[in-house]
Amino acid sequence: MKLPKILDSAHVEQAAALVNGYYTKTYKRGEVQTGARFESWMGGGDASEVVNTITADDLIAVTFLSVEVPAPAAIGILETHKDKISELLEQIPADLDLAGVSAENFAKTLGQDSAAVQLWRLLRQSDAKRWGIGQTTASKIMARKRPRLIPIYDSVVGPLMGLKNSNKQWSAWHEVLADGSGLPERLKQIQEKSAVAHDASALRIMDVVLWKHGKNLAKSKWGAGRRD
Numbered sequence: 001m002k003l004p005k006i007l008d009s010a011h012v013e014q015a016a017a018l019v020n021g022y023y024t025k026t027y028k029r030g031e032v033q034t035g036a037r038f039e040s041w042m043g044g045g046d047a048s049e050v051v052n053t054i055t056a057d058d059l060i061a062v063t064f065l066s067v068e069v070p071a072p073a074a075i076g077i078l079e080t081h082k083d084k085i086s087e088l089l090e091q092i093p094a095d096l097d098l099a100g101v102s103a104e105n106f107a108k109t110l111g112q113d114s115a116a117v118q119l120w121r122l123l124r125q126s127d128a129k130r131w132g133i134g135q136t137t138a139s140k141i142m143a144r145k146r147p148r149l150i151p152i153y154d155s156v157v158g159p160l161m162g163l164k165n166s167n168k169q170w171s172a173w174h175e176v177l178a179d180g181s182g183l184p185e186r187l188k189q190i191q192e193k194s195a196v197a198h199d200a201s202a203l204r205i206m207d208v209v210l211w212k213h214g215k216n217l218a219k220s221k222w223g224a225g226r227r228d
Helices: 009-024 056-063 071-080 082-089 106-110 115-124 135-145 169-177 183-194 202-227
Strands: none
Touching: 009 183, 009 202, 056 071, 056 135, 071 082, 082 115, 106 115, 106 169, 115 135, 135 202, 169 183, 169 202, 183 202
8 A cells, every 4th residue: 555645754754743743732721632641541551460451441541532432332341251352362462563563474463363353353243232332442442452563443544544444454554564665663763753652652653643644634625625
């Protein structure tokens, strides 16, 4: 796929400014943008003591990204399916970057028979009556638990990555990160130049850049429409 220009080598400074703005923006009462706390809330979803379980704090953190976890889903995740979720999380590496997944190991790590896909299906309730977790919310829950390996999918970032839905999201992100174009190193540059989010994963930095860029594009189009 073709990488959005905001992530090419000529736009590192601009991308860093987007990241800085995302993490430093405050509102009239002084509070920061809630999304800036998503990955760090209560020590993070991949902290050693909670790395293989989805906690109430994880579900709270997800709401910082403007989605809700319906009550039936919260009960199912935190109680009914807790043991199964932990079993699957134990099989999904917490210390592996998506860019570091080899082509030979992609199927094992993120392919159709992987624990990651099984967890995705469980969160979505693909094999049972749906409980209100859509593709965006599911991706945010998984990104909270495996921030180095699982990207966020939403209606802003997805189209910029050439995606119509979440079906091929992981392979699309893996393709641009592992194609030898230097994107992982560029994301590190963007993070350093932003002077914020020092503990954020490369995937989270990439997500923030794309999301802010996509929102700015939408505002520009809307503004142009208004002037016309």
